[in-house]
Amino acid sequence: MTSRDNSSVAISVQNVSKKFRVYHERNNSLKSAIMRGKRARYEDFLALSGVTLDVKQGETFAIIGDNGCGKSTLLKCMARILKPDEGKIQAHGRLAALLEVGSGFHPELSGRDNIFLNGSILGMSRAEIARNFDEIVDFAGVGHFIDEPVKNYSSGMYVRLGFSVAVHVDPEILLVDEVLAVGDAAFQRKCQAKFAEFKRDGRTVIVVAHSAATLRQMCDRAVLLDHGKILELGGANEVLDIYEERTAEKVERDVFGVQRHGSGDIQITGLEVLDDSGQCIGQVGDEGGQIDVAAGQRITLRMYFHAKDPVSHPQFAMAIDTDYGLRLWGGDTRFEPKLPQVVHGKGMIELAVDLPIRTGKYVVHGSVLDQSTAHNFDFLRNMCCLEVTTDLPHFAAGPVHLSEEWDLRGSCSPQDLVPNGFAKGK
Template sequence: MEESVVISIENVNKAFKIYHDKPLTLKEKILKLRSNDYSDFFAVKEVSLDIKKGETVALIGHNGCGKSTLLKLITKILYPDSGRITVDGRISSLIELGAGFHPDFTGRENIYTNAAIFGLSRKEIEGKLGDIISFSELGDFIDNPVRTYSSGMYMRLAFSVAINVDPEILLIDEILSVGDENFQKKCFDKIDSFKKNGATIVIVTHDLGTVEKICDRVIWLDKGQIIEQGQPDKIINLYQQHMNEKFVEQRQTEFDSNEDIKKEQDITKKIETNENESVPQFSEDVRWGSKEVEIIDARIINHSGEATNVIMGGKPFTIEIDYIVNSPQKKYIFGMGFYNSDNVLIYGNNTEIDKIKLENINPTGTVEFINDKCNLLSGRYKLNVAVVDGSHRALDFIKYYMDFTVVSSDRSVGVFSVDHKWLINKTNT
């Protein structure tokens, strides 16, 4: 191991058996009533990684990607099936907090036993006892049995023991939300002091804001393998974009499935009631107009040409409005609008605003509102569609035609993403 490397991971694999038809009872096991077939699930696969002294490194990725397994391999809670892990320095792990606590022992007694697990002598524990009790904020409860503690008190005590053993290597797994806001701040201050004193820190968390704030390097894992690693802002942006795309794919699949079910139900209803009408039904609160021109359907089309209810920020999309003319008009104005989740109109447009004159249109047809780039920020929205005559008399106005979601990688706040750049003028001193 190089002098500055304190954690060396070389070609490490860790698999778990996934049983397809596991015997559930002794009888089934003896009589072999089930096949007992299994396959290997690789939680960590061919991972090689060096972490240097003083680095603060984050492991990120979706649930089941291998983050926590890798952390447990480093702490020797688990052992690799193949490969080698070498660690140089005293480890304190904030992984399974309070794993060594006995419910009938007092908090004070559990401090001694738990700190001993971390490798402290009794003399060292006595020297730190006051700091541990003070940090936990348990006060007189420290001499009560741990079984009488609330879950928050239990976690605070466990965190306080682990954080006060002066580790050279600190491993943290999703426990940065222990206690109230003040206690969390105290925890972050303690972690920051470790960082400033040259300790090596490895964090597993979904809190990407914390990762970007305190980490020197980010490692993105997926299916037990390292996908990317590097500067926090770069890797986090790549990861968020990937997760956004996965979310959109999932929502699109759900939307397509629901549309298929809806079509089947509509067909069944028409057969049973001899209905041929395809116009969507809305209450009078959200739909009004003379119906001289009627909106028979509307949809959002994504950048791949699919009808959808989820849009990727920055990608093109189209709103299609199908209509039928029941009574010809001298002038037609088609419009659309977006409402936020509080039902506040945040954007509206129509053909008249854009100086498009519609005086003669086909008896049936489709009007398209085409947007080359979705500038809405992440959130839930509602679409309204409408057609009015030249005097702005409602022919068919549907206020909340459909709900849709926008998933954007833009981390700005508000409703819209605005194209911009910053220019910093340096002043002479």
């Protein structure tokens, strides 16, 4: 491909707005239709609003933002699959788009037939496709599946084939939606190499992606969308920094902000964490906070409380979640025989647990309830964040450490085993 004037525009987006009609159709029964009469129950929802930007020729450009902010809608407008309600989009150059997993593929047709179908939709002649066919199949790595109907493909194979066709139709502008996340690491590396090659050729690439690390490496500029509007537009590093900061803030707010409710007959006043030798390793008050702990040890959680007036048969509960909200453990004192009948004044309840957690952030919730456990005296959601910065000297994945034992049974004899324990292929 010949070199181009770097300042010329590949895609120009001018004041683009796109709305969708959203129907509120919760109940489709005949009765509800009669009750509703003929009134339409919908509202127009602005997925894009006044978006203006130029993507220059030869540039690798990222569209980023939270789920539902309008990234795919913008890409579809650029690809002319959606028509903006306002504004206009001009593209200069042959365009190929890889939008959603399997879009443009016919499920009943074989991979081979789909390559010809898809290639011709994207503007290649039959002869051009035939010339590139082996390379397309090779790049996609679908092997002998090429003559199978694509409905039998895994989502990874679908994406690889779609991507392979899109990059082989010789596009001047390539639009790629988040689909790449579906591929494995090896394929992602291959895609990145392809993007780099496109860049060297002076082609334009517009990507929507979630992994900021890969975007940083390959993109020149980026736009950050928020509820269909441009929040930031500029250098990729700069815009990604802003996006990551916003995301981090949001996670802190959502996960680690203490939420409290209850009648207050007993109030939780704080939490202390002790390590397995009984040393205090940190404490937080009722406004919450973070405590660093080592991976995989037995810890004691001491929850302090105060009862202004005597309260009979209170129950105590605690729970631990991962920072993405998965409940790892939760328990209460209902079946603890040693608990006092009445509490009054200041007190403390101690919970010792083996905490087999691995590197990451975990959230502790605590509550004091009445005897039936139906009524909260006090409930502190997110009262403490436990951060595990060390890891166990052992390779495993997932938030918890489970003691494991592997055992191979079968008809293979010892000489069939390679040193790391896996059976050799015959």
